[in-house]
Amino acid sequence: MNKFKKWQNGFLLILALIAGLSVGLLIKQALTVHETEGPDLAALETASLDLSEEEARYQILKAQNEELENRKKVLLNRFGDNEDLAGVLDEFHENALLAGMSGVEGRGIILSLDDKINYDPLTDPIESIIHDSTINYVLNLLWAGGARAVAFNGIRLTAVSEISCVGPTILCYGVRQMPPYVIEAIGPVEDLEAVLYTDSYLAHLTQNKIGVRLTVQKSETVRLPSFSQTHDYLPYINWLREP
Missing domain, CATH: 3.30.70.1880 (Protein of unknown function DUF881)
Incomplete structure (x- = not known):
C-alpha cells in the first residue's frame, strides 16, 4: 500500500512538472507573439498614415487638374470666338523667341x-x-x-x-x-x-x-x-x- 501511494505521489509530481512546463511554454509563446506583433503594428500604423497623406495629396491634385481642365475649356472657347487667332500665335512666337525656345540666326x-x-x-x-x-x-x-x-x-x-x-x-x-x-x-x-x-x-x-x-x-x-x-x-x- 505504501509503495502504491509513493508511486501515486511520484506520478502526480511528474504531472505537475509537465503542467508547469506547458504553462511556461504557453506564456513564452504569448510574449514572443506580442513582441513580434509590436513592430508590425507600428509599421501598419505608419503605412496607414502615409496612405492618408497620399490620399489627401491626390484629392488636391485632382482638384487642381479639374481647375486646369476648366481653364483649358475657357481658353479653347475664346479661341473659337476669336477671329484674329493669328495675333495670338504671333504673341506666342514672340514670347518663345524671348525665352530662347526657338532657334535664331x-x-x-x-x-x-x-x-x-x-x-x-x-x-x-x-x-x-x-x-x-x-x-x-x-x-x-x-x-x-x-x-x-x-x-x-x-x-x-x-x-x-x-x-x-x-x-x-x-x-x-x-x-x-x-x-x-x-x-x-x-x-x-x-x-x-x-x-x-x-x-x-x-x-x-x-x-x-x-x-x-x-x-x-x-x-x-x-x-x-x-x-x-x-x-x-x-x-x-x-x-x-x-x-
Whole structure:
C-alpha cells in the first residue's frame, strides 16, 4: 500500500512538472507573439498614415487638374470666338523667341577660349586654365555689349543658365564640357568686339605669362539652337504639391 501511494505521489509530481512546463511554454509563446506583433503594428500604423497623406495629396491634385481642365475649356472657347487667332500665335512666337525656345540666326561673333598650351600646374598660375568663372565673366561682357542670343558649346543659354566647375571640367546645365570652349553670340558685332578687346581682365589672361588662348571671329550668319532642342525647363522649376 505504501509503495502504491509513493508511486501515486511520484506520478502526480511528474504531472505537475509537465503542467508547469506547458504553462511556461504557453506564456513564452504569448510574449514572443506580442513582441513580434509590436513592430508590425507600428509599421501598419505608419503605412496607414502615409496612405492618408497620399490620399489627401491626390484629392488636391485632382482638384487642381479639374481647375486646369476648366481653364483649358475657357481658353479653347475664346479661341473659337476669336477671329484674329493669328495675333495670338504671333504673341506666342514672340514670347518663345524671348525665352530662347526657338532657334535664331543673325550677325554675330564666334569666340573660342582654351587653356594655356602645355599647362604645368607646378609652374603656371591657376588662371592659365579656363574656369567656370572665366566663362561667366565673358558671358556677362557679351550681354553687356548687346548680345541678343548666346550659345555655349552649342547649348543655348537662357534665364536659367547654369555653368559650374567640377575639378578640371566645366558643366553647363549638368552636361560636361571640354576645351576649347566656343561661345556664339548674335548681336551688334562691333559693340561685342569692342567689349572683348578693351577689357583689362581678358588682356591680363591672354598675356604670355598666363597664356589663355582667345580667338574672336565675325560671322554674317550665326545659327543658334533653341533651348528645347537640348534641354527642358522642368528640372529648373519647383513644382508645388499644394495650392
